[in-house]
Every structure is written in structure tokens, then in C-alpha cells.
Amino acid sequence: xxxPTDTALxxxxxxxAGRRPAVDVVDEHLAAIEARDGEIHAxxxxxxxxxxxxxxxxxxxVAAGEDPGPLAGVPIALKDNLxxxxxxxxCSSRILEGWRPPYDATVVERLADAGAIVIGKTNLDExxxxxxxxxSAFGPTRNPHDTSKVPxxxxxxxAAAVAAGFAALGLGSDTGGSxxxxxxxxxxxxxxxxxxxxxxxGLVAFASSLDQIGPFGRTVADAAALYEAIAGHDPRDATSxxxxxxxxxxxxxxxxxxxxxxxxxxxxxAEGIQPDVMARVRQAIDALEEAGAKVDEVSVxxxxxxxxxxxxxxxxxxxxxLARYDGVRFGLRxxxxxxxxxxxxxxxxxxxxxxxxxxxxxxxxxxxxxYDAFYGKAQRxxxxxxxxxxxxxxxxxxxxxxxxxxxxxxxxxxxxxxxxMYLNDVCTIPSNLSGHPAVSVPFGTGDDGLPVGVQVMAPxxxxxxxxxxxxxVEAAAPQGKDDT
Amino acid sequence: MSPTATAAASTEWEIVIGxxxxxxxxxxxxxxxxxxxxxxxxxxxxxxxxxxxxxxxLPVLNEQAVTLAMxxxxxxxxxxxxxxxxxxxxxxxxxxxxxxxxxxDLPINVEGRLELTQSxxxxxxxxxxxxxxxxxxxxxxxxGRIHDAGYSLVDYNRxxxxxxxxxxxxxxxxxxxxxxxxxxxRAILLATGASDARMEEGSLRxxxxxxxxxxxxxxxxxxxxxxxxxxxxxxxxxxxxxxxxIEVVESGETVRQETRHWDEDEGRTGTLRTKExxxxxxxxxxxxLVPLDPEDEWIARVxxxxxxxxxxxxxxxADAARVAPxxxxxxxxxxxxxxxxxxxxxxxxxxxxxxxxxxxxxxxxEGAGALDPGKLAALVSMETAGELTATQAKAVLxxxxxxxxxxxxxxxxxxxxxxxADELATVVDQVIAANADEWTRFVEGDDKLRGKLTxxxxxxxxxxxxxxxxxxxxxxLLRQRAGA
Numbered sequence: 001x002x003x004p005t006d007t008a009l010x011x012x013x014x015x016x017a018g019r020r021p022a023v024d025v026v027d028e029h030l031a032a033i034e035a036r037d038g039e040i041h042a043x044x045x046x047x048x049x050x051x052x053x054x055x056x057x058x059x060x061x062v063a064a065g066e067d068p069g070p071l072a073g074v075p076i077a078l079k080d081n082l083x084x085x086x087x088x089x090x091c092s093s094r095i096l097e098g099w100r101p102p103y104d105a106t107v108v109e110r111l112a113d114a115g116a117i118v119i120g121k122t123n124l125d126e127x128x129x130x131x132x133x134x135x136s137a138f139g140p141t142r143n144p145h146d147t148s149k150v151p152x153x154x155x156x157x158x159a160a161a162v163a164a165g166f167a168a169l170g171l172g173s174d175t176g177g178s179x180x181x182x183x184x185x186x187x188x189x190x191x192x193x194x195x196x197x198x199x200x201x202g203l204v205a206f207a208s209s210l211d212q213i214g215p216f217g218r219t220v221a222d223a224a225a226l227y228e229a230i231a232g233h234d235p236r237d238a239t240s241x242x243x244x245x246x247x248x249x250x251x252x253x254x255x256x257x258x259x260x261x262x263x264x265x266x267x268x269x270a271e272g273i274q275p276d277v278m279a280r281v282r283q284a285i286d287a288l289e290e291a292g293a294k295v296d297e298v299s300v301x302x303x304x305x306x307x308x309x310x311x312x313x314x315x316x317x318x319x320x321x322l323a324r325y326d327g328v329r330f331g332l333r334x335x336x337x338x339x340x341x342x343x344x345x346x347x348x349x350x351x352x353x354x355x356x357x358x359x360x361x362x363x364x365x366x367x368x369x370x371y372d373a374f375y376g377k378a379q380r381x382x383x384x385x386x387x388x389x390x391x392x393x394x395x396x397x398x399x400x401x402x403x404x405x406x407x408x409x410x411x412x413x414x415x416x417x418x419x420x421m422y423l424n425d426v427c428t429i430p431s432n433l434s435g436h437p438a439v440s441v442p443f444g445t446g447d448d449g450l451p452v453g454v455q456v457m458a459p460x461x462x463x464x465x466x467x468x469x470x471x472x473v474e475a476a477a478p479q480g481k482d483d484t
Numbered sequence: 485m486s487p488t489a490t491a492a493a494s495t496e497w498e499i500v501i502g503x504x505x506x507x508x509x510x511x512x513x514x515x516x517x518x519x520x521x522x523x524x525x526x527x528x529x530x531x532x533x534x535x536x537x538x539x540x541x542l543p544v545l546n547e548q549a550v551t552l553a554m555x556x557x558x559x560x561x562x563x564x565x566x567x568x569x570x571x572x573x574x575x576x577x578x579x580x581x582x583x584x585x586x587x588x589d590l591p592i593n594v595e596g597r598l599e600l601t602q603s604x605x606x607x608x609x610x611x612x613x614x615x616x617x618x619x620x621x622x623x624x625x626x627x628g629r630i631h632d633a634g635y636s637l638v639d640y641n642r643x644x645x646x647x648x649x650x651x652x653x654x655x656x657x658x659x660x661x662x663x664x665x666x667x668x669x670r671a672i673l674l675a676t677g678a679s680d681a682r683m684e685e686g687s688l689r690x691x692x693x694x695x696x697x698x699x700x701x702x703x704x705x706x707x708x709x710x711x712x713x714x715x716x717x718x719x720x721x722x723x724x725x726x727x728x729x730i731e732v733v734e735s736g737e738t739v740r741q742e743t744r745h746w747d748e749d750e751g752r753t754g755t756l757r758t759k760e761x762x763x764x765x766x767x768x769x770x771x772x773l774v775p776l777d778p779e780d781e782w783i784a785r786v787x788x789x790x791x792x793x794x795x796x797x798x799x800x801x802a803d804a805a806r807v808a809p810x811x812x813x814x815x816x817x818x819x820x821x822x823x824x825x826x827x828x829x830x831x832x833x834x835x836x837x838x839x840x841x842x843x844x845x846x847x848x849x850e851g852a853g854a855l856d857p858g859k860l861a862a863l864v865s866m867e868t869a870g871e872l873t874a875t876q877a878k879a880v881l882x883x884x885x886x887x888x889x890x891x892x893x894x895x896x897x898x899x900x901x902x903x904x905a906d907e908l909a910t911v912v913d914q915v916i917a918a919n920a921d922e923w924t925r926f927v928e929g930d931d932k933l934r935g936k937l938t939x940x941x942x943x944x945x946x947x948x949x950x951x952x953x954x955x956x957x958x959x960x961l962l963r964q965r966a967g968a
Contacts, residue, residue, distance in 0.1 A: 083540040096539070103533050105540060204539040209771035238544050238773050317771055320571050323582035324537045328638070339577055339636075366573070366766035375768060 003032025003165020008074045008222040011168055012115070015073030018062050022055035022073030022117065029075040029119055033166045041141050042151075042161040044080045044090055046120040051075065054117045069115030071229055076111060077161035077170040080121035081128055082213070083202040084108055091204050092136035093126045095350025096331045105202020106237070107171060107213050107230045114229040119167050122157025126352045127322065128178055128206045130154050131424040134415055135354045143186060145450055149408035152182030152424075155216070159186040162216045169226050170216035175206050176310055177404075177428025179214045180440035184403035184453020187442045189223040189470070190216045192428075194460050195435030196241040198227075199234030207317040208239075210310075210432040220441060220471045224249045227463065241461075248464045252471040257292030259469060261285070262396030264457075266303045270426045272405040280452040281402045284443045287476030288400070288469070298392050298399065302384040303430045309385070310429045311422060312365050312378035319362030325350060357418065386434045393459040398469045402427050403440035403453035427455060437463050441470045444478040499726040500695045500703050501662050502654035505669055506647050507679040508617065508687040509552045515616045515646035516543030516585065523685055527639035535644035537580030542772050545569075549646040550592070553614050554778060554786045556648055556678040557593030559793055560609045564786075566777040567592040567613070569770040574763045578619035578638050586615035586649075588767045592776060598652075598672070599795055600664050601809055607665055608653030619643040648678065654693065654703065659719040659726075666690060666715060671794040671819060683714055690718055694725045696733065704729065705739040709753055711746045721746040725753050797823050805836035813840035821853055828857030834864035838877075846881050859884060863891035873954045875946075876900045903952050908945075911953070912961045915944045927966045938962060 004025075014020035030048050037043055061068045078084065081091045083101035085108075090096045104112075111118065125135035133141040133156030141156040143149040144164035151160040155172025159182035162170040172179040174192035183190025192214045203213055215226035231245040263285055268278060289295045327333035327346030334345035351359070365374035392399060404424055414421040431438040437460070440453035454473050458466035511521050517534035533541040554564050570588035591613030598607045620642050625634025650669065656662050670688060673679040681688040695706035709725055712718045729739050743762070744753040792800075795809075801823045802809040817823045822843050829839045839860065847855070863880060866872045872880065872895060883894045916923050919941070926937045938959055945958045 081540075089539070091539075099539075101533075101538065101540065103538075103540075201542050202540040205772075207771075236544060237542050239771075316768060320573050320583050320766070320768070323573060323575065324539070324580065326575065326577075326582060328577050329536060329580065330538065343575060363766065366768055368764045368766075371766075371768070 003036075004028050004168075005165055005218070006168065007219050008071060008168040008217060009219075009225055011074050012070060012072045015058065015062065015115075016067060020073075022058040022062075023052055025073050026051050026055040026075055026117060026119065029165070029167060032164070033120070036164060037166060039142060039147060040144055040160055040164055040166075041139060042077065042122050042157045042164060042166055043120040044092060044123050044138055044157070045088060047087060047118060050087075051117050051119045058115055058117070069113060069229075070225060071111070071169070072115035074116045074169055075119040075167045076116045076226075077120055077122045077158050077167035077216075078108070078118055079124055079155050079158050079170070079172045081124060081173060081204040081206075082108060082121075082171060083204065084118070084121065087121070089121065089204065090138075091127045092124045092138055093350065093352070093355070094137045094332055095325045095347070097350075099331045101202075103202065106199035106234045108202065110230050110232075111171075116169065116226075116229070120161075122155070122161055122170065124157055125154035126355050127204070127318070128154040128173055128175055129318070129354045129358055131177070131181055131421050132409075132411075132414065133157060133182070134411060135352055137352055140411060143408045143450075145187060146408060149410055149450065150185065152185035152404065152408065154178040154182075155190070156182045156186075158216050159183050159188055159190060162186070162188045162218060168218070169222060171213060171226075171230070172216055173203055173206070173211055173213050174428075174432065175210045175212075176314060176432050177425040179216065180428050180438060180453065180455060181404045181424055183216060183440040184442070184451065184455075185408040187451030188216055188218055189220050189439065189441055189474070190214065190453075191223050191227060191439040192431060192437060193227060193231060193463060194241070194437045196239050197231045197245070197437070197461070197463070199237040199240050201234055201236040205317075205321040207314040208321060209317060210314060212432075220439075220467060220474045221249060221252055223439070224252060224467045227467075243461070246464050248467045251464055251468050254468055255291060256288055256469055256472040259288075259293045259398065259465070260396045261288050261293045261295045261469065262298035262392055262399045263295060264303065264392070264399050264401045265297050265299045266301065267401035267427045267430075270304075270405065272423050272426070273402055274406045274446065276446040277402050277404070277406060277452050280444050280446065281400070281454050283478075284454040284473050284476065285400060288472055291472050291476065293469075293472070296396075298396060300385075300388045300392050300399075300430070302381065302388040305381045306385055306429045306433055307422065307426050309378040309381035310425070310433060311361070312374050313382065313433075315358040315362030316365045316375050316378075317362065319359045319366065322351075322355065322359055354418070382433045385430055389430065389434050389436065390459070397458070397465050398462070399457040400469075401455050401457075403455040404428070407446040407448055407450035407452060431457055434460075436460055437466050439466055439470045441473045442477060443473060496698045497696050497726075497730050498699050499657060499659075499722065500654050500697060500706075501656035501658075501722060502693040502706075503652045503656065503662060503665060504691040504693070505650045505652075505666065506689040506691075507556075507650065507673050507681055509549050509646040509648055510677060510679050511546055511548045511552065511646055513546060513548075514644040515546050515549050515614070516644055519644065521645050522641075523687070525641055527637075527641060530641045531643070535580065536640055537582075543585060543770075545773060545776065546646060549614060550776065550778065551782075551786060552646075552676075552678045553592055553612065553648050554783065555676045555790065556650070556673060557596065557612050558783070558786055558790055559672050559676050560593070560596035560598055560612065560650070562593035562596030562609060562612060564592060564778060564783050565594055566590065566775060568775045569614075569773045570767045571770050573766045576618065577636060578621045578640075578643070580619065580640060580643055584616060584618065585770055585773070587613035592778075598665065598668060600661065600668060601795055601798060601815075602664050603661060605655070605661070607655045610651045610653050612648055612650040615647050615649055617642050617645040617647050654695075654706075659722040662692065662722055663715050663719050666718060668794065675791050675794055677791075686713070689713070692718060692722055692725075694722055694729070695739070696726055696729045704733070705741050707739065707741065707753075708743045709746050710743060710756060713748070717746055717748055720751060721753060724751065728753065794818050801826055804830050805840055807836070807840070811840070813844035817843045820848065822847060825853060825855055825857050825860065829860040829864065832858050832861035834861035835868050838864045838867055842877075842881060846878050847885075849885060851885065855885060856888070859891055866891055866895065870954060870957075871895070871902045872900055873951065875951050875955075900952065903949060903954070905957075908949075908953055908957060909961060911945055911948050912941075912958060912965070915941055915948060916965060919944065926962070934966075
């Protein structure tokens, strides 16, 4: 790891106490970006001036005796599908060329309220469609642990930025695993909250019923602190849950004695799970048992249909969400004699191959005469998955399994066949379909020396218990090679 | 040829009409954002990220729109049900998201009815659902249509304005029926405050589904006619379309299901698109909004706040005036909101017939509702007592509206005094003498001729008395002198 390795909580404590100027923190991180992001390409845009200005403002507040918030002075990397007022927001797509949102996403406002400092906008698979960040219109991001490997995706830029020490924290969005899978591949903590816990206002929509914004950190405690800063009801998002958010950080150290942990058979035996990854997951499960958890196997039969259902619902919603990129009001426009041709040329020039594929799949799945067979049936499968998971949560407090089938893979390894790429999400998708929270915690390495992630899943609004179990996994993780 | 005549000429044909009425709801703000819902402002001044469909924005449902929708629904005796919003997907430049948020298979209001007083028939209401309006395109150059315009301008002030689409069952059987239905629906929209229902401003828009059949046979293939911007257009378009379909069928062809456009200048409908060209809207549930399930208390509150509806107001007034509710004056009184005035004037002793006459003919002015019912009753009493002629009463009423003074004072100031019967007889005899030829014809003529000549003699008497004579008294004198 190149950059600073301080945790976000350590940074905030030092800044709030006046022991360390926020502007120094920002400068150290900017220096790390300067030194290595040319190689990694975690960022689409680094906002160095704005970050330093924000840091100076924090320092003035500290000097004036004010408390700038729980994340005071902590540099954070934002996935470039989160709207930032006046700052380009590209979704790593040509079609949003030149667009500067006139408003901040709710999470961006909350970060500012917490004293965090946005240091840049990170690379992603175009419109968050992918699992390797190779679908970015601006070129891929490299895995800081091995630059010949992908960082995962779609939030590969944020995961890589946190792994490389470019930022202490990161925000991503998770539609089918887009936070947890890159967290696993980059060896950091990545978490998807309960659907509705974090406002989606200002997150450029991909598949609205699945999208959720969530935190990256190098520790469970950091991720939990960031989750606390961004979670909570927002009247601008009708799907936002109008409930107070429990303080999850307080219980992290409480341990897992008596906690009922279910090991999901179908996820551990899913297609393509590498034995070395599974060995690490078993090791984590054993560690939980040693720490006092009651562990048992559990079958959640419907999850095997998750991938299929997901790849109908996700493109269907995406095809509608992406209809607004038409060249009429913002972003790219390729002129043509008629409106229809203008639409065609703009969208053909602006969208990459994977985006086109999802729009076509989704348009087809929603077509008259096919709706019931595809979209309708996928929604019924979704109901079944929720039912099966609910049944499992009657017997278990949390469920565990692998986050991703493999460690980081080489560039180009899965781009030829979209289906092999889609299989990366097989373990993460069920939580998106059910709307439940889940987190990936680094747990040692695979045979190739690259990070492995263990996934902890919980029922809706079960974040506190989930983080507590994640903390126990983190505590038991083998210490070894910690950077490249 | 009038359509009624056509229908009569080919007696075996019956016209079947169903109407879709779009009414803009009179909310303070738009359906899914806080922008003002206001007509006539500077283009693109009432817009925000939500109603412009900017990336990352989300809709939040306007509670007032739901209340107004339910109010209209309950006024139409609909069942208010749990409903969900859906996306209707199609591309058009004035639709910011390229999908319209509407209600599809689960609308808020279902199974209502509207009674038509004039024909005594009941029109079924299939549904009345909530949806958002689009922006407004202006095509510059060419023929002013999108296909040949040089360029187009779009005003998004109307985008996101709440609409209620009220769909009737195919229960209407003539253009007159259709006009009566829209007139009554408009009255209910106004009475409930759900909409200001101005057809000329486009806040009330009507599409007509028209087919023909022989009674007893199944309905024929229907055509939907768009662009009906007035009651006159509605009637003319239905008549034209029915005639066209009858001609098609009688010439041995079949009517094609299609959407047709009414050309007001040409007085004809033309094909807009055929069934084969119809868009596949790929409806699916709107994931950004939660189901709308108004609790019983909300519905009860809406019911409690419902005003007395026009039909009942007509009945009440008709009963008080001892006339049929179908009498034109009664309908006009209710339409102009003067039924309260009329009722109070009648209660204060005003002769109902004359009260209604004033309301129908002499009170079609701004501020008529503020007239003191007691003074109106007093005016009517002066008429019935023979102290004022109808012409004088009209003049006094105009002055009452302007000054608010008592009718007796105004009559006195104007020098209106009751003519002595002998004085009147003298004038009548003078007029008879001065028109000897006409008098001979009057005496010898039949009723028809007498009727004609009465006007001449009454006019002359009025002239001679400067309008102070009572027309009825003059007619009686003439008949008496003629020995009839």
C-alpha cells in the first residue's frame, strides 16, 4: 500500500482534538494519489483544490472550538455516479460528457455535515454495469494488490482508492454486489445497507429496486462509522425508511457469543467457487464458532435462481432508467436531421457495449407478451428468495458465505463471455433481491496471495448484529502480507 | 348533414362512445416535486432536477394530489383502492425521463358512475387514475409539426403537473350525450375543487373512443380520437367519425382500429397511427414509489369534506322552484354557482319563475353571487305586483348589481312608476287609431297573424310610454279591444 494507512476514526480523532491539521491529512492523501494513481486509475477526477479548501475550513472550525463532526478531516472517495453540485458526474460514460449536476446527492450533504472531505470521483463500470471496472469508458482501474488484475466492480475505483491509501473511506453503490465484490477483491471492508436505509437521492439510477449506496473502509469500525453518517430517512427518497438508525459502532466489540450463524449451503456450493476461497471462508466460520457463535448449515433453496431473476429485473429497470439519456436536455448530443435519428446517434455514440446489452435485454423482458414470462416471473422468484431467507432468519441471526467466487482475476479474463462475468455476483445478488444488508470482510488470501472476502448477511435492518459479526471475522483474520 | 340526421337516416346504426378525460389537478405544487403548478409563467421557470428528470433525481408523491384525486373519485361514487404507480415507457422530447409515471393495472379510483340529468341515463366510470403531465413542445418552421419543423422548443413548466385520467365505460350513445357528460364532469371537477377544468387552457382534455354497431350486435371496432379541445370539437368529431365509420361499413369495408386526430379547421378526423404502429409502452411498477394505500380515515375525511354536488343542487333548487331539474334555468343557476342566491330569494318570498328568469338571463356577470337575496326577492315582488315591467326590472337589477341599493329606491330614482290602467288604455287606443290598417288585419287575422302584429302594437305603446307600460297588460287590452 502506497498511501497513508491511518484509519478514518484515528484521523477524525486527531483532527477534532486539534492534534493534526485536516489540510495535512488531505495533502498526504493527495501526494499518494499523485504518486500512484497514474498506474491504478482509481479516480476519474481528483478535486485537490476543493478538498484543500474544505480541509482548511475544518481546521478553522477546530481552531474556533467547534466540532466539525464525527468524520472531521477524513478524505473520502466518491463513486462517480453520485451527484456533486457543479462537479462533473460521469458514471464513466461518454453520454454524460460535460454534465455538471446542479445539486448534491443526499449522501454528499451528509458527508459534509459529518466533516468528511471529498477528495475525488472514482471510476466504475459504465453506469455501474459490470464486475471488473473494465466497462468504464475511461479505461479500467487496476487492483492495488496486483496491477495485472481487476479490482472488481462496479465500484472498483472506490475499492482501489481505499485499498491503495488514496482515501481513508469510500462510497460505492451496490446493485448486485458492486460494493462487496470489489471490497473482497481489493482486501477492504465493503457494505450494502438494508434497501431504504440510505437515501438514493442523487445516486444516478441503474436498477432502482436494487440500488443502495454503501461504505468502504479499511476496517469494520471505519465502515460502520461511515454507514452511521449516511444512513437515515430522507424525504426526497420515497423508498427511504422513516425509522431512526441505531448506533451500530457501539456494539462492535461485544463479540459473537451465542450468536446464531447460518452457513448457506447453496452459496458455498455455487458454481465456480474456488477451493482456496472456500477454505478461507471455512476458516472464518471456525473462528466464529471458537468465539462462541452457534454455527450450523442452512439451506436457502431459492437463492440458486437469484442470478437468473436478477438478470431480468436489473436490465428491465435499467432500460427504463437509461431512457432519459437522449441528447435533449444534458450530456452528449450527436445532431441529426430528425429527433429519432438524433436519439439513435447520441445513444449509439454515448453508450458502451454492456450498457447497450442491458438496455436491449431489459426492453425485451418488458415487451408486450413477454412481461409475464420474464419480468413477472423474475419478481415471483424474488418473492420466493425473500421467503426462504426470512425462514432462515427465524433460525439464525446472520448468514455467512463467500463474497465472490474467486480472488482478483486478470484483465480480459471474463470480458469475452458476459455470463462468466455475471457469475461473479452469484453470492452477492440474493441480498439485493431481498433488500437485506450484507458486508464483505477481508479474511486472508487465496493461493495467489490475493485477498479473499467473507460475506456476512443479516435480515432487514439487522445492521448492528451484522457489523458485530463482521468485527469478529475481522478480529480473527490471518495477519500476513498486508500490501503488495 | 348533422350526425343526428345521419343516425336517423340509417336507423339501424347506434353510436357507442367512451371518453377519456384528462383533468389537471388544482394542486399548489407538481405531482412529484415542489415546483409550482402554475399556468402561463415564463417557459422553464417552474422546473427542478426532479421534473426535468435529471440523473439521480427521485419522485416523491404529492399528498394534495392524492386527496383531490380521491375527492373526484368519491364524487363519482368510485371505490378508492390500494394502487400502484407504473412507468409508461416511450420516447418524446417533451417527456423528460422518456417514461411517464402513471397508474396502470391498479388505479386509485375504480367502478364509479355519473348520472346525466338531461337524458336520465347513468354513465359508468371504469377508473380515474393519477398520472403526470408532459412538457409542451413548440415546433418552429415547416408545418409546425415535429416531422418537418426547423427546430423545436420545449417548455417543461407543465412536466410533472398532476393529471387525473377519468375513463368512462362505453355507455354514451350520441354526441349530445358526450357533451352532456363532459359538461357534468366539468361541473363536478369545479364543485369538488379537484381541477379548474379550463378546456381553453388545456387543463381539461378529452379523447373519444368511437364505434358503431347495430343494437343487439357486439360493439364495432373503435377508433380513438385525439385533440378535442372544446365541447364543440368533441361533438363535431364524434358526429364526423360515426358517419365515416358507417360509410366504411356500408361500403363493405371494415373499420380499422386506430388512433385518429381531429382537424378542427378541416372538420374531419385523420389517421394518426394504426394499431400495428401502436407503441409498446412496456409498463412495469415504478420502483421509485411505494404502493399508495389510503387508510380508511383518509377516505372518510375526503367523504366528509365533499361538497353538495351539482346534481343534488339542481334537485334542491328545482324542488324549491317547483320545476323539473332539467329546466335550463336550474342548470345554469347551478353551473354559475347562483343556486344559493336563487334558493334564498325564493325563501324570502320571490316568485320562483321570475327569480329563475333573472338568474338565467340577467345575472351572467361577475359578482352576481354577491347580490343580496332579500333585495332580489323584493325586486321580484315589485314585478309581480305590477309596479315594474320586465324591462324596467332588468334595468333596476343592473343598477342593484352596480350600487347594491334597494330596488324601490332605484325604481324611484329612475322615475319608474306604475301606470294607471286608464292612462294605459288611452295610450293603447291612440296607438290603435294611428295604425288603422294594421288594426283591421289584427282584428280579422288568425292567431298567427295576431301574434306577429301584437309585437308591433306593444312596441308602439312602449315607445309612447317610454317603456313604462306592462307588456302583458297591453296584450290583454289589445285582445279586449279586438273583441277576442
